[in-house]
Amino acid sequence: MIEFLVNQGWDKDVATGVALLLGVVAVSTFGLLWIILGIWVERKFAGRVQDRLGPNRTGPYGLFQTFADLGKLLTKEDITPQGADKVIYNMAPLISVGAVLLIWAVVPFSKEWIGSDLNVGALYFTAVGSFGTLAILLAGWGSNNKYALLGAFRVIAQLVSYEVPMVLSILVPVLLSGSMSMQEIVNKQNIWYIFVSPIAALLFFISSLAEVGRSPFDLIEAESEIVAGFNIEYSGMKFGMFYAAEFLHAFTICVLASILFLGGWRGIGAEIPGVAGSLLGFVWLFTKTLGVYFLLMLIRNTVPRIRIDQMMAFNWKFLVPLSLVNLLVVAFVGKILQPDYVGVTAAATASSGLLSLVYQLLGPNLIAEIPRAVVIFIASVILWWLVSMVMQRYAIFEHLKAQTLVKEYKPYSPSPEQPTSAPVPSAGR
Amino acid sequence: MQVNEWIFIGIFFAIAWIFPAAPIIMAQLLRPKRSTVAKMETYECGIETSGDAWVQFKVQYYLYALIFLIFDIETIFLFPWAVAYNQLGLFALFEMVIFILLLAVALVYAWRKGALEWA
Numbered sequence: 001m002i003e004f005l006v007n008q009g010w011d012k013d014v015a016t017g018v019a020l021l022l023g024v025v026a027v028s029t030f031g032l033l034w035i036i037l038g039i040w041v042e043r044k045f046a047g048r049v050q051d052r053l054g055p056n057r058t059g060p061y062g063l064f065q066t067f068a069d070l071g072k073l074l075t076k077e078d079i080t081p082q083g084a085d086k087v088i089y090n091m092a093p094l095i096s097v098g099a100v101l102l103i104w105a106v107v108p109f110s111k112e113w114i115g116s117d118l119n120v121g122a123l124y125f126t127a128v129g130s131f132g133t134l135a136i137l138l139a140g141w142g143s144n145n146k147y148a149l150l151g152a153f154r155v156i157a158q159l160v161s162y163e164v165p166m167v168l169s170i171l172v173p174v175l176l177s178g179s180m181s182m183q184e185i186v187n188k189q190n191i192w193y194i195f196v197s198p199i200a201a202l203l204f205f206i207s208s209l210a211e212v213g214r215s216p217f218d219l220i221e222a223e224s225e226i227v228a229g230f231n232i233e234y235s236g237m238k239f240g241m242f243y244a245a246e247f248l249h250a251f252t253i254c255v256l257a258s259i260l261f262l263g264g265w266r267g268i269g270a271e272i273p274g275v276a277g278s279l280l281g282f283v284w285l286f287t288k289t290l291g292v293y294f295l296l297m298l299i300r301n302t303v304p305r306i307r308i309d310q311m312m313a314f315n316w317k318f319l320v321p322l323s324l325v326n327l328l329v330v331a332f333v334g335k336i337l338q339p340d341y342v343g344v345t346a347a348a349t350a351s352s353g354l355l356s357l358v359y360q361l362l363g364p365n366l367i368a369e370i371p372r373a374v375v376i377f378i379a380s381v382i383l384w385w386l387v388s389m390v391m392q393r394y395a396i397f398e399h400l401k402a403q404t405l406v407k408e409y410k411p412y413s414p415s416p417e418q419p420t421s422a423p424v425p426s427a428g429r
Numbered sequence: 430m431q432v433n434e435w436i437f438i439g440i441f442f443a444i445a446w447i448f449p450a451a452p453i454i455m456a457q458l459l460r461p462k463r464s465t466v467a468k469m470e471t472y473e474c475g476i477e478t479s480g481d482a483w484v485q486f487k488v489q490y491y492l493y494a495l496i497f498l499i500f501d502i503e504t505i506f507l508f509p510w511a512v513a514y515n516q517l518g519l520f521a522l523f524e525m526v527i528f529i530l531l532l533a534v535a536l537v538y539a540w541r542k543g544a545l546e547w548a
Contacts, residue, residue, distance in 0.1 A: 020433070024441050028448055074456045079464065081471045083482075097449035105441045116437035123508055124438075144482045145471040157490050160497045167504040175511040232472055237456035241449045309547030312493065316545045320500070320536065324529055327507075331514065331522060338515070 027115045036066045049301040076236035088142030092135045093241035099131030100249045108183045110265045110281030121182035133159045143233035151229030161315045162210035168323035172200035173260045186264035190366040194261040196373045199326045201261040208253040216303040258288035333379040337371040344368035492544045
């Protein structure tokens, strides 16, 4: 891109600037365009799960429903409640969308297509993602509404708590690939990390479900408890922005999950240099992402909401200890069998016949990583078995406790002299 | 090369706010403006708003925030270790184990003290 402009007779610095600007616009437009299509996909899917048609009136298959909604939101009256902190109130929706869009800067779409291959990419997207938390607090605080503020407190407690297991599970791909750059994590991922450390992948998925506030962790919305939570006072397009941000965030975590654990753009033919390989890589990434997104939608539509105390206990008493232990296990077991890239490459060149064919088919880097992957996978399975044993014990303990509570339970009787167990003579009909 | 990457992020930071701002400004031009006193009141179950929005809330939120702070800082320390993990020897690994265990003790302490209970 830059070379092309320079060849056209542009100044080098200007060309770089224009190329970067175009890159930014391309990346963020892709994100926003996906919102429009994706909302339709999600509503249609929810409709099918609940045995109804979903949007089907506006356009073919209801495809234009989102545009109709957009038109509605644009012409809605926008109310700023009295006593609201105007600056904070208006800033919150901007930050909430901006925070999610900024994550897309480090998403590697293919071997060559990436907005910005930061060498701290993994840290960058967690940092930028937490701007969203800030936006919610601003929205709750700025609205001058009790429900909004209480909802915001809840949300902050949830998002902040679930960030801990999320970051700890991101550490596993970082540790295995030895880099925080997103492109490097994909490049080193000869074996998908979900097969190396399935527990980390599971932890990442669960905690990012909570991060985007999807069911079963949708206490953010909790329409039956705190009206609508932090965005109660927002109307019109500002509300639309919160909606779009939440939606885009849900999609973004699916992209991140497929990059960190499902090999990103890697797939058959994605290594080919040039546009063809890049397109294939993009298609691969998108396919994996839609797979994760399908799972997310399925969970959203089938799992009931959990209580806030259960949610916090689940995080601090289960996810955080498990992610710490998992990280330690991966770190320890990974040290036993370090991948020997040089040795395997030498063996590959020295080998002949069928063995050489195998080496060429899989690539020496993949073969070199197999021993470590197998060992860590076995360790993960053992860890999961231990965890399930502990959970079983805990479940039995809780069950017995509940039984004793039931036995000791006495129904309320107004006078202690006459327990209700004695049948009260009826006065007849 | 790396500088270019950061310039990209800089431009992104400047532009990312424009995308959500554009529809809001557009809506500002299109929407009707007929505000009344009743409309501008903050919502509270349909009845008149009583009292301040700054109500009392659970002290529990503070405890979670404090525990989060401990672990957040811990993860920041863990990142460089994870990046260098392939080059590090066993000694660094054990050092990190001790570091994590120290924080795990903090978690256990908070757990035993009941800071994690939503009471």
